[in-house]
Amino acid sequence: MDYIINISKFILQGSKITLSLYVITMIFSIPIGIIGAIGKISRFKVLRHIISFYTWLLRGTPLMLQLFFVYYGLGVWGFKMTSFQAACFTFVLNYGAYFVEIFRGGIQSIDKGQYEAAHCLGLTYKQTMTRIVIPQAVKRVLPPLSNEAITLVKDTALVASITLADVTRNAKQVVSRDFNTSAYLLAAIFYLAFTTVVVWVFNKIENKYGFYN
Amino acid sequence: MEMIRATNICKNFDTLEVLKNIDFSISQGEVVSVIGPSGSGKSTLLRCFHQLESIHEGTIEVEGKVIVAEGSQKNNYTISAEEKRQGVLKMGMVFQDFNLFPHKTVLENIIEAPIIVLHKTREEAVKKAEELLDRVGLLYKRDVYPSQLSGGQKQRIAIARALALDPDIMLFDEPTSSLDPELVGEVLKVIKDLAEEKRTMIIVTHEMAFAQEVSDRVVFMDEGRILEEGPPEKIFKNPDNERMQTFLGKII
Numbered sequence: 001m002d003y004i005i006n007i008s009k010f011i012l013q014g015s016k017i018t019l020s021l022y023v024i025t026m027i028f029s030i031p032i033g034i035i036g037a038i039g040k041i042s043r044f045k046v047l048r049h050i051i052s053f054y055t056w057l058l059r060g061t062p063l064m065l066q067l068f069f070v071y072y073g074l075g076v077w078g079f080k081m082t083s084f085q086a087a088c089f090t091f092v093l094n095y096g097a098y099f100v101e102i103f104r105g106g107i108q109s110i111d112k113g114q115y116e117a118a119h120c121l122g123l124t125y126k127q128t129m130t131r132i133v134i135p136q137a138v139k140r141v142l143p144p145l146s147n148e149a150i151t152l153v154k155d156t157a158l159v160a161s162i163t164l165a166d167v168t169r170n171a172k173q174v175v176s177r178d179f180n181t182s183a184y185l186l187a188a189i190f191y192l193a194f195t196t197v198v199v200w201v202f203n204k205i206e207n208k209y210g211f212y213n
Numbered sequence: 214m215e216m217i218r219a220t221n222i223c224k225n226f227d228t229l230e231v232l233k234n235i236d237f238s239i240s241q242g243e244v245v246s247v248i249g250p251s252g253s254g255k256s257t258l259l260r261c262f263h264q265l266e267s268i269h270e271g272t273i274e275v276e277g278k279v280i281v282a283e284g285s286q287k288n289n290y291t292i293s294a295e296e297k298r299q300g301v302l303k304m305g306m307v308f309q310d311f312n313l314f315p316h317k318t319v320l321e322n323i324i325e326a327p328i329i330v331l332h333k334t335r336e337e338a339v340k341k342a343e344e345l346l347d348r349v350g351l352l353y354k355r356d357v358y359p360s361q362l363s364g365g366q367k368q369r370i371a372i373a374r375a376l377a378l379d380p381d382i383m384l385f386d387e388p389t390s391s392l393d394p395e396l397v398g399e400v401l402k403v404i405k406d407l408a409e410e411k412r413t414m415i416i417v418t419h420e421m422a423f424a425q426e427v428s429d430r431v432v433f434m435d436e437g438r439i440l441e442e443g444p445p446e447k448i449f450k451n452p453d454n455e456r457m458q459t460f461l462g463k464i465i
Contacts, residue, residue: 111312113308113310113312114312114314116265116306116308116312117306117308117312117313117314119263119264119265119301120263120265120301120304120305120306120375121325121326121330121374121375121378122298122302122326122330122331122378123325123326123329123330124298127329127330131325131329132314135316136314136315136316139316211358212315212316212358212359212360213315213358213360
């Protein structure tokens with residue numbers, strides 16, 4: 001039992017990295033998604049192409065490869081970052097790309113009658129987007145958004161590959177040191193608890209938006 | 214005074230000509246019904262006034278100001294985006310599918326534009342909204358969401374929402390076409406009320422008896438042209454146009 005408590009403490013030290021990476025990624029990638037989605041449906045062709053290229057590139061290559069590239073590759077070119085900065089940078093860009101496409105789908109699913117009504121009432125395009133379209137789109141994207149939020153919990157484990165001492169890496173160290181796999185079980189329990197909280201939070205938000213159909 | 218004047222309007226959807234050299238005008242206090250078979254261009258004409266559809270030729274004036282000029286007229290006018298918007302604000306629009314904002318309550322739907330666009334205070338906007346709700350008989354639905362309303366109720370709210378901006382002209386685009394038959398009456402009653410106030414209105418409709426009852430003038434459209442127009446007694450009882458005669462023969 002002492003052994004379990006001891007290694008639990010060590011593994012949980014890694015949760016600082018896991019949790020802060022998670023929170024930073026969510027905070028920055030969702031606004032990127034909303035702004036990118038608006039850009040992608042705008043009438044500026046060049047902007048649309050730039051955003052399409054961004055989502056094509058970031059969704060079309062492995063996240064782990066992107067991590068290696070940002071941490072080791074960019075370093076060679078003089079963009080030196082700590083491994084945690086590199087992880088945040090990569091995760092925000094990668095998840096931002098997915099969120100762009102999710103929000104674009106949500107915004108485009110809003111009936112064109114909503115735009116027409118807003119136009120006839122004299123609302124500007126910006127007012128139409130911020131007051132009429134995006135609030136409705138947010139409700140529609142909550143299910144795919146919560147999927148991504150759950151995937152992100154587990155994707156954070158990839159940072160172990162660029163030497164960050166997160167929950168997964170600490171667990172692996174314990175197993176290699178002690179030849180005892182119970183550390184893996186503890187890590188699994190941590191991730192399960194984490195995703196449970198995420199699911200609970202998203203259910204709360206969905207209920208909050210359940211006030212209209 | 215002429216409230217809207219459309220001169221030589223042409224519109225195509227790709228190769229299909231939906232409006233062919235239309236001339237149309239409406240004076241203050243006039244109630245005009247536009248009738249005709251599906252695909253005749255009557256909704257498109259109405260939507261052009263609100264710039265929901267672009268035109269390829271012609272001009273549209275609202276209260277003497279040109280707000281749309283295209284084709285051969287394009288270079289004769291410079292029209293700013295703000296002038297276009299001011300033109301739009303003179304006209305209230307009621308859609309076939311209501312287009313209420315589902316995430317806002319009935320009251321919020323009505324006060325949105327007065328507050329955001331006309332910069333009224335919330336108190337003023339709410340007061341006016343409550344008067345309008347009372348007028349369409351739905352004050353008791355003030356705080357519910359549109360999904361909890363019947364079609365007829367939704368359309369009455371949509372009318373109140375358009376009226377909240379005090380438009381000089383009301384445009385109705387088939388306001389009862391999406392409604393169950395038993396709900397049509399309550400919406401027509403509200404529109405008739407407005408007609409009796411001598412508001413300037415254009416009503417695109419399939420309700421012939423209603424058009425006959427409320428209109429000062431009826432316009433018959435087919436295949437993108439206005440084929441006949443005149444007082445309802447003349448149009449419905451004694452039309453000159455052969456196409457109009459067959460159209461009426463089919464529906465009455």
